[in-house]
Amino acid sequence: MELEEKKAARFTFLAGxxxxxxxxxxxxxxxxxxxxxxxxxxxxxxxIVRFLCEESLLKYxxxxxxxxxxxxxxxxxxxxxxxxxxxxxxxxxxxxxxNYGSMTNSSIQQAGAGSTQxxxxxxxxxxxxxxxxxxxxxxxxxxxxxxxxxxxVHNIDTVEAQLKRSSPSESIxxxxxxxxxxxxxxAVAAGLAAKAPELFALLPGILGM
Numbered sequence: 001m002e003l004e005e006k007k008a009a010r011f012t013f014l015a016g017x018x019x020x021x022x023x024x025x026x027x028x029x030x031x032x033x034x035x036x037x038x039x040x041x042x043x044x045x046x047x048i049v050r051f052l053c054e055e056s057l058l059k060y061x062x063x064x065x066x067x068x069x070x071x072x073x074x075x076x077x078x079x080x081x082x083x084x085x086x087x088x089x090x091x092x093x094x095x096x097x098x099n100y101g102s103m104t105n106s107s108i109q110q111a112g113a114g115s116t117q118x119x120x121x122x123x124x125x126x127x128x129x130x131x132x133x134x135x136x137x138x139x140x141x142x143x144x145x146x147x148x149x150x151x152x153v154h155n156i157d158t159v160e161a162q163l164k165r166s167s168p169s170e171s172i173x174x175x176x177x178x179x180x181x182x183x184x185x186x187a188v189a190a191g192l193a194a195k196a197p198e199l200f201a202l203l204p205g206i207l208g209m
Contacts, residue, residue, distance in 0.1 A: 004092055011080060011091040012038055013048045014057055017069050018077040020171055025074065027158060027172050028151075028179070031065040055090060061151070066179075125163050131206045132156050134199040135180070141195035142187045155179050181207045 016034050021027040035045030049067065052058045057073035060066065069077075076088055084094035091097065136156055139149055155176040162168040162176075184203060187193065193200040 004096070007091050008097040009040065009044065010048050010051060011077075011094070011097055013040070013045070014052055014069070014073055015077050015080075017058060017067065018074060020175070021069060022169055022172065023069070023074050023078075024158075024172065025069055025071055026154065027175065028061040028066045028068050028154070029175055031067045057090070061154075066151075125168075127202070128206060129160065129163060131199070131202045132160055134196070134202070138196040138199050141192060141199075142183060143190050143192050144183060144187075148183060151179065152183060177207065 013034065016038055017029055020029055020034065031045060031049050032042065035042070035048070040048065049058070049065075052073070053060065056070055057076055058067050058069050061068045076090060080088045080091050080094050087093050135152070139152060144152065159173050159176045162173050184207060188200070
């Protein structure tokens with residue numbers, strides 16, 4: 001792959017992360033899912049993520065390839081979009097990147113939020129808030145380690161903050177609830193549901209489990 005194509009792919013990935021998280025530096029996304037959505041193979045995704053991490057444009061958040069965009073990453077994407085005919089520190093002009101065919105507005109806008117693997121919240125927000133309050137209370141009953149617990153708290157805080165907004169972001173809520181669902185599935189598989197029956201009783205309505 002030519003150097004300019006590599007740079008174009010890196011920008012496509014970073015811009016996809018930016019748009020899927022709406023530029024929020026505390027909202028995480030699974031890098032493998034984003035790479036799959038953008039039609040990158042695993043090796044290409046790995047190389048892109050490693051490069052962007054080394055340049056402090058994104059960073060890992062928890063396990064399983066989960067990443068967040070950094071403040072520097074946000075600035076770089078916004079600078080590129082604001083001046084599409086000019087190159088930035090790391091990327092060629094956006095208008096040139098588009099010519100490589102690896103970047104389309106629709107695919108980037110839908111990254112993460114449009115994936116069939118992501119959970120979505122289509123229930124009453126009060127039910128979600130009740131579920132999250134119970135989840136926070138029973139964090140110690142889920143058999144998670146400290147890192148996973150911190151990730152859960154982060155996702156709970158993010159969803160609660162979104163639900164207080166006049167126009168909550170479905171993409172942010174969906175990504176956070178997908179992460180919550182993954183932990184809950186592990187807890188169910190480990191036979192821990194009996195430790196918090198009132199919490200697990202809400203799963204079918206909230207997470208479709």
